[in-house]
Amino acid sequence: MLNVLIVEDDPLTIQGLNTLLTSEGFRCTCFDNAENALQACQQSKPDLCILDRNLPGMSGDQLCLTLRERWPMLPILVLSAKGSEQERIEGLELGADDYVSKPFSVNELLARIQVMTRRIPLYKSCPGDAGFWMHDLYIDTGQLRAVRDNAAVELTPRELSILRLLHASAGNIVSRDMLFNECWGRDYFPNSRALDQSIAVLRGKIEADPKAPVIIKTARGSGYRYET
Numbered sequence: 001m002l003n004v005l006i007v008e009d010d011p012l013t014i015q016g017l018n019t020l021l022t023s024e025g026f027r028c029t030c031f032d033n034a035e036n037a038l039q040a041c042q043q044s045k046p047d048l049c050i051l052d053r054n055l056p057g058m059s060g061d062q063l064c065l066t067l068r069e070r071w072p073m074l075p076i077l078v079l080s081a082k083g084s085e086q087e088r089i090e091g092l093e094l095g096a097d098d099y100v101s102k103p104f105s106v107n108e109l110l111a112r113i114q115v116m117t118r119r120i121p122l123y124k125s126c127p128g129d130a131g132f133w134m135h136d137l138y139i140d141t142g143q144l145r146a147v148r149d150n151a152a153v154e155l156t157p158r159e160l161s162i163l164r165l166l167h168a169s170a171g172n173i174v175s176r177d178m179l180f181n182e183c184w185g186r187d188y189f190p191n192s193r194a195l196d197q198s199i200a201v202l203r204g205k206i207e208a209d210p211k212a213p214v215i216i217k218t219a220r221g222s223g224y225r226y227e228t
Contacts, residue, residue, distance in 0.1 A: 002026055002027065002047040002048060002117055003026070003027045003028075003029060003044070003046045003047050003048075004021055004026045004027070004028050004029070004046060004047065004048045004049070004050060004113075005028075005029050005031075005037060005040070005041065005046035005048070005049040005050070005051075006018065006021075006028055006029070006030045006031070006050050006051075007030075007031050007032075007033075007034060007037040007049070007050070007051040007052065007055065007060065007063060008030070008032065008050075008051070008052045008055075008079070009032045009033065009052065009054070009055050009056055010052075011032070013052075013079075013102075014030050014032065017030075017050065018030055020106060020109075020110070021113070024110065029046065032055075032056075033055060033056055033057050033058070034051075034055050034057060034058035034059070034060065034062065034063035035057055035058055037051075037063065038058075038063060038066060038067075041067065041070075041071070045071055045074065046074070047075075047117070048074075048075045048076075048077070048113065048116060048117060049067060049074060049075070049076045049077070050077045050078075050079055050113075051063055051064060051076065051077075051078060051079070052078075052079055052080055053078060053080040053082055053091065054080065054081070054082075060078070060080070061090075061094055064076055064078065064091075064094040064095055064096055065094055065095060067095070068094070068095030068154070068156065069154070072144040072154075072156075072157070073144075073157055075097050075116045075117075075157070076095065076096045076097050076098075077096065077097065077098045077099070077100065077112065077113065077116060078091040078094075078096040078098070078099045078100070079100050079102065079104065079109075080099070080100075080101065080102060081101070081102040082101075083101030083102065085193065085197070088101070088193070088197055089197050089200060089201055092156075092197055092198055092201045093201050093204070095154070095156050096156075097116065097156060097157065097158050098112055098116060098194065099194070100112060115184060132164075132167055134163065134166075134167055134206075134215050134226060135214060135215055136148055136149075137206055137215060139155075139160070139163055139164075139167070140152075141160060141164070144156070144157065144160060146163075146205065146206050148206075148208075153205045153206065155202075155205070158183055158184075158198065159198070159201075159202050159205070161182065161183040162179065162183050162198065162199070162202060163202075163206075165178070165179065165182050165183060166215075166216065166224065166225070166226040167226060169225070169226070170226050170227065170228050171225070171226075171227060171228065172225060173219040173222050173223050173224070173225045174223050174224055174225060174226075175222060175223040176195060176222075176223045177223075178223065179195055179223060179224070180195065199216060199224065202216065203215075203216055
């Protein structure tokens with residue numbers, strides 16, 4: 001039974017999520033503030049975290065950053081009333097693996113959670129996988145980071161999956177469907193902007209000039225590609 005950490009300051013939302021996920025076979029641990037949630041994580045790390053960005057005391061944004069720093073492989077889903085495109089990008093930049101806006105569809109939320117839980121084994125590093133180069137950028141898979149000229153930036157597990165797929169397909173176009181299937185899961189919603197937002201955030205981290213990318217190039221109407 002997978003343990004889901006829910007961090008939400010609205011009692012009705014907590015109750016609804018707890019009832020919904022418990023009925024689906026998850027074990028839920030719920031907190032209405034980030035400080036107590038973080039303390040609980042130190043004692044027993046959850047398998048998945050769902051958090052709101054608007055929390056009393058320590059913000060959900062800070063909690064997301066802290067969780068990503070301390071437990072790089074932990075899947076994090078942000079559930080927030082902040083739903084504009086820029087706010088979703090901000091959530092992904094904080095290290096979240098997915099972002100769902102309030103009010104949300106119960107069926108969509110369940111589908112996204114189920115996809116994330118099925119992908120949990122892929123959040124772990126491959127034994128003996130020391131990393132790889134993409135032009136002048138070294139991808140350190142063990143440490144979940146990208147390094148250029150001795151300067152490192154942290155990567156999320158999904159960002160690592162995207163780079164690994166592009167690197168393995170060097171010289172070929174990686175379709176949007178392939179990226180969704182390999183890095184999100186086959187049941188993900190392909191009409192969402194999650195892929196484009198994630199690529200934009202990733203480019204901001206790894207490209208010397210995100211407006212003129214050389215590592216992740218756009219294949220218009222098809223997907224993305226990496227050229228050696």
